[in-house]
Amino acid sequence: MSYTLKDIAREAGVSITTVSLVLNNKQCRISPETRKKVLAIAKKYNYNPNSSARALVTKKTYTLGLILPDISNPFFSELAKGIENEAQEHNYSVIFCNSNQNPQKDINNLCLLIGKQVDGLIITTSLSDSDSEYIRQFNRIVYESKISAVAVDRQIPQHNYDSVSIDHLEGGFLAAKHLLELGHKKIGCITGPLDSATARERYNGYVNALEMFGVKADPNLVYPGNFQLDSGVEGAEYLVSQGVSAIFACNDMMAFGAYRQVQAMGKIVGKDISIIGYDDIPLCELLEYPLTTIHQPISKMGRNACRLIIELIKEPQHKRQNIKFLPSLVVRKTTSKYEDS
Amino acid sequence: MSYTLKDIAREAGVSITTVSLVLNNKQCRISPETRKKVLAIAKKYNYNPNSSARALVTKKTYTLGLILPDISNPFFSELAKGIENEAQEHNYSVIFCNSNQNPQKDINNLCLLIGKQVDGLIITTSLSDSDSEYIRQFNRIVYESKISAVAVDRQIPQHNYDSVSIDHLEGGFLAAKHLLELGHKKIGCITGPLDSATARERYNGYVNALEMFGVKADPNLVYPGNFQLDSGVEGAEYLVSQGVSAIFACNDMMAFGAYRQVQAMGKIVGKDISIIGYDDIPLCELLEYPLTTIHQPISKMGRNACRLIIELIKEPQHKRQNIKFLPSLVVRKTTSKYEDS
DNA sequence: GTGAAAGCGCTAACAG
């Protein structure tokens, strides 16, 4: 199969220890010739240390476990990319597990990863507040494993993990502020499902901005959506009938639905009605009127989650960190100055 | 840290072997009481075997290595999902590595995965024919590692790996055939970059269909694109000026470019000019006239790649397999019967 | 400068 230290030691006529020492670049004073000889042989055979053996004694696998709901979701694949790129630079590799929105799988994957002795865990569960029993179990297993863990994107209920996430309150605020600065007063909001913290934050950010600009938040201008395209069209239909001049859709899919509906109603997007979305999915740039939206630094968040877990591995007693990244406004063509008509 | 066989053995008052035996469900005749007692203790402590130790002796890690160009590309993330879902069902886990189109990284990742003693490799390299030296090295390393490997989506040059891919010849054929059956005769083609095998196959499929329907392939009706949106609009502009009644764009991005250009020229997509794409990206369904296209069974391909590598691991002498999946036609609104005007 | 020896946690003969 593969060459071992023993093989190299035999061929070099030295002990296994010596070989191990030089291959690990240890300070130990090894004579230059021995070092050279060993290195040459190792290179010749393309020696690759057996990491199971090494892990067994060092108790470090240089492997990270990544639990996520669905790698095929662009948000998570972007996140995974950021994590893996950063990991590579630190000589870690990452095992990923899809839990497909199934709380039991979240737990199975967790156990699997612990069994594989990963050095750290990066977690975005699909666990929602209502999965109380699963959450308890999940947290207990993480705790007992003594493995460092960080939560990404969303905090895991019932426990305050070190975390990296995006400040959706700020995002919602930014979106509404942009509209307000353009002079809009009657600003509708199509929310996400309000049992999700993310959706709530985006909505609350919108409310905050209105208040800050002295505009009274009008419940009649809020349409409860579900992050799907359809609710965007329904929301727009409703809001336009309420006389809004601008719409904040809490994700791009709904913004796109709204975009369509506004057009279907014979109005011009970005002129008669301003629309702003949230997420900055690739679709935004492809529209006839490219969509103004809130951009999330997903990949950056991934990289930082990775950096954080590596810090934590090195120094488990590290002080708690809950890092928030700020989303940013991307102005394109669907928003413009309010004009009294 | 974690409990070991020894801990359980001590508490149960039996030998380590016995514990190992019952925990591995070995046939060995163990008395029911012993078994029960051991199981109970293991459960109590939430025993998780140390897989490094196990791997060290069994030489199996139950881990697969996945090398791909970029997990954030929807094609690859869908593929990864298929692979991981299947892997989970067979108790394998998967380490993924992004090589970011960098041939050197392909090789680094390969070495890394071999070092981690993965049982099998699933590979989609970004290596192109021109990276001859890298390819040679890559193949040599795989060969010397004696680790089973399968190529997904594209074969790796200079070596015939077991592989799973999509029959793009058939895909191109299907696209053109659809148009021909609708009565179109002057069918333009916007190709991908023809130094890629994938793009060539799609184009060749188109040519084959034309021939089969007795339509002479006209080089003036072929526009060399690059899979980017822009070349779709340029291609459409050119092809419409050549008097085509239908366009086969070799991917959806270009089809979308063509769609826009056709509209910009004052023609009605799906009536004046039929357009068919290739890939079936989410965008297709979102258009005003949803895009007719060729769908690729990506996730299925991933699952099969995984199944294949697992077979290969079990039985390395298995006969060679090069599995091709058939793409399928998805008719939506951008293609229609040819009407003489 | 270098080597001998112990041991990480587990499996797998081989004994009894």
Place this chain on the structure above:
DNA sequence: CTGTTAGCGCTTTCAC
């Protein structure tokens, strides 16, 4: 039915 023993490939004291 169960225990003893050896050993996987590596790191790490501790001697020399």
